[in-house]
Amino acid sequence: MSEKVTVGLLGLGVVGSGVIKLIENHQQKLAHQLGCNVQVKRVLVRDLDKSRDVDIEEDLLTTNPDDVLNDPDIDVIVEVMGGVNEAKDYILKAFTSKKHVVSANKDLVALHGPELQDAATHNKCDFYYEASVAGGIPILRGIVDGLSSDRIQKVMGIVNGTTNYILTQMDSEGVSYENALKEAQELGFAEADPTSDVEGLDAARKMAILGRLAFSTPVDLEDVEVSGIKGIELEDLQYGDQLGYTMKLIGYANFDNHELEINVQPTLLAKSHPLAAVKNEFNAVYVYGDAVGETMFYGPGAGSLPTATAIVSDVVTVIKNMRLGVTGNQFVEPHFKKELKTSDKRYAQYYVRLFAKDEAGVFSTISALFHDQDISFKRILQTPVNKGEVAEIIFITHQTSLENFQQALEKLESLDAVLEVKSYYKVEGDAIS
Numbered sequence: 001m002s003e004k005v006t007v008g009l010l011g012l013g014v015v016g017s018g019v020i021k022l023i024e025n026h027q028q029k030l031a032h033q034l035g036c037n038v039q040v041k042r043v044l045v046r047d048l049d050k051s052r053d054v055d056i057e058e059d060l061l062t063t064n065p066d067d068v069l070n071d072p073d074i075d076v077i078v079e080v081m082g083g084v085n086e087a088k089d090y091i092l093k094a095f096t097s098k099k100h101v102v103s104a105n106k107d108l109v110a111l112h113g114p115e116l117q118d119a120a121t122h123n124k125c126d127f128y129y130e131a132s133v134a135g136g137i138p139i140l141r142g143i144v145d146g147l148s149s150d151r152i153q154k155v156m157g158i159v160n161g162t163t164n165y166i167l168t169q170m171d172s173e174g175v176s177y178e179n180a181l182k183e184a185q186e187l188g189f190a191e192a193d194p195t196s197d198v199e200g201l202d203a204a205r206k207m208a209i210l211g212r213l214a215f216s217t218p219v220d221l222e223d224v225e226v227s228g229i230k231g232i233e234l235e236d237l238q239y240g241d242q243l244g245y246t247m248k249l250i251g252y253a254n255f256d257n258h259e260l261e262i263n264v265q266p267t268l269l270a271k272s273h274p275l276a277a278v279k280n281e282f283n284a285v286y287v288y289g290d291a292v293g294e295t296m297f298y299g300p301g302a303g304s305l306p307t308a309t310a311i312v313s314d315v316v317t318v319i320k321n322m323r324l325g326v327t328g329n330q331f332v333e334p335h336f337k338k339e340l341k342t343s344d345k346r347y348a349q350y351y352v353r354l355f356a357k358d359e360a361g362v363f364s365t366i367s368a369l370f371h372d373q374d375i376s377f378k379r380i381l382q383t384p385v386n387k388g389e390v391a392e393i394i395f396i397t398h399q400t401s402l403e404n405f406q407q408a409l410e411k412l413e414s415l416d417a418v419l420e421v422k423s424y425y426k427v428e429g430d431a432i433s
C-alpha cells in the first residue's frame with residue numbers, strides 16, 4: 001500500500017471541519033497505527049467564499065462534485081454534507097468508481113442503508129456509518145462487533161443531543177424551550193432544519209438503524225412510531241420531578257418472538273434509571289442482551305470533534321481493510337423476519353395530567369373508569385385551581401397494555417366532569433417515593 005491514503009470530503013460544516021482538525025491533530029497517531037499518512041485532498045462545499053471554522057488551503061475547495069468523486073487518487077470518500085438525494089447519488093457514484101465511503105448521514109442510512117450497502121458489496125467497497133447514530137459513541141461497533149455473539153432483546157436510548165439539551169436546560173435551568181433550542185443551534189448540535197430534532201424524526205432515523213443492526217431484522221423508518229418534545233410543558237417536568245421522574249426523549253426498541261416494538265417518545269424516567277442522569281447534548285444507549293444482561297454506552301452524541309472521532313475511526317477501519325485486501329461494513333444481513341407488535345402486547349406505565357370539575361366523587365369516577373380497563377394507579381396528585389372550581393389531577397398508572405390505556409383515555413375524554421386531558425406520557429422505571 002502507498003505511503004498515504006487520500007480522502008475526499010463532501011461537506012465542510014460542523015462535522016467536516018472537525019474531520020479536518022482531527023486528521024491534522026492526530027496525524028502522528030494515525031500514521032503510527034496505519035503505517036501511512038492520511039491526507040484530505042479535495043473538499044466539496046456549496047459556497048467557496050464562506051468563512052470556515054478551520055484553516056484550509058483554498059484550492060482544496062470545490063463546488064464541483066466530480067472533482068472529488070472522479071479524482072483517481074482519492075481512495076475514501078467521507079460524506080458529511082447531509083440531505084438525501086444528492087448525497088445518495090454521490091455515494092453511489094463513489095462506489096461505482098471503487099471508492100470506499102464513510103458517512104454520518106442518518107437520514108440517508110435510515111432510508112436507503114440496505115440499498116447503499118448492496119451497491120458497496122457489489123463494487124467490493126467498504127461502507128461505514130458509525131457517526132450516524134449517537135455521534136462520538138461507538139455504539140454500532142458495540143452492537144455489531146462487541147455483542148455479535150449475543151441475542152439482543154432491547155435497545156433504549158437518548159439518541160438526540162439537541163432535544164436532550166433542550167429538556168435539560170428547561171428542567172434544571174428553567175430556560176424556555178425557544179432559548180434552549182437557539183443555544184443548541186449555536187452550539188452546532190441541531191440539524192440545519194431543527195424540526196427533525198424536536199419532532200423526534202432524527203431520533204427515529206437512528207432507532208431504525210440501531211434496530212436493524214441489533215435485531216438482524218429489516219426495519220423501515222415507517223416502522224418507528226414518533227412523537228417529539230414540542231408540546232411538553234414546564235408543568236409536566238415539574239410534576240414529573242415532584243413524583244421522582246425526569247423527562248427524556250427516549251428511543252425504544254424491543255424484539256422478541258419475531259415481534260418488534262420500536263418508537264421514539266417523550267418518557268418520564270425514574271430518576272434512579274441510568275438514562276435519567278444523561279444530560280445536555282450527551283447521548284446514551286442502553287442495550288439488553290440475553291447473555292450479557294444490561295450494558296450502557298455513554299458519550300457526546302453530537303458536535304464537531306466527537307462526531308469527527310467516529311468518522312475518522314471509520315476511515316481507520318477502511319484503511320486497515322485496504323491493507324488486508326478485504327472489504328467490510330457495519331451491516332448485519334437480516335435473517336429474522338418480523339411483525340410489528342400490536343397494542344394489546346405492548347406494556348408500559350403512563351402519566352396523565354388533566355383538569356376536572358372539582359366536585360364530589362370526580363376522582364372515584366375516573367379511578368373506576370380505569371379500573372374497568374384493568375388499570376390501577378400507583379401515584380396520584382390532586383391540586384385545586386381557579387378558587388377550587390377546578391382540580392388538576394395527575395396520576396401514574398401501573399403497567400397496562402397500550403390498548404387498554406388508549407381505550408381508558410378515550411372514555412376519560414368523554415366524561416362530563418373532565419374539562420381537558422392536558423398531557424400523557426409513557427413512564428419507565430420505579431421512582432423512589
Ligand SMILES: NC(=O)C1=CN([C@@H]2O[C@H](COP(=O)(O)OP(=O)(O)OC[C@H]3O[C@@H](n4cnc5c(N)ncnc54)[C@H](OP(=O)(O)O)[C@@H]3O)[C@@H](O)[C@H]2O)C=CC1
Binds near residue numbers: 013304
Ligand atoms: N452536527 C452534528 O453534531 C452531527 C451531524 N451529523 C450528520 O453529519 C452531516 C453533516 O452535518 P453538519 O456538519 O452539522 O452540517 P452543516 O450544515 O454544518 O454542513 C454541511 C456541509 O455540507 C456542504 N453541503 C451541503 N449540501 C451541499 C451540496 N449540495 N453541495 C455541496 N456542498 C454541500 C455545506 O457547504 P457550505 O459550507 O458551503 O454551505 C457544508 O459545508 C449530516 O448528515 C448530519 O446529520 C451526524 C452526527 C452529529
Ligand SMILES: N[C@@H](CC=O)C(=O)O
Binds near residue numbers: 302
Ligand atoms: N442533530 C443531531 C446531531 C447528531 O446526530 C442531534 O442533536 O443529536
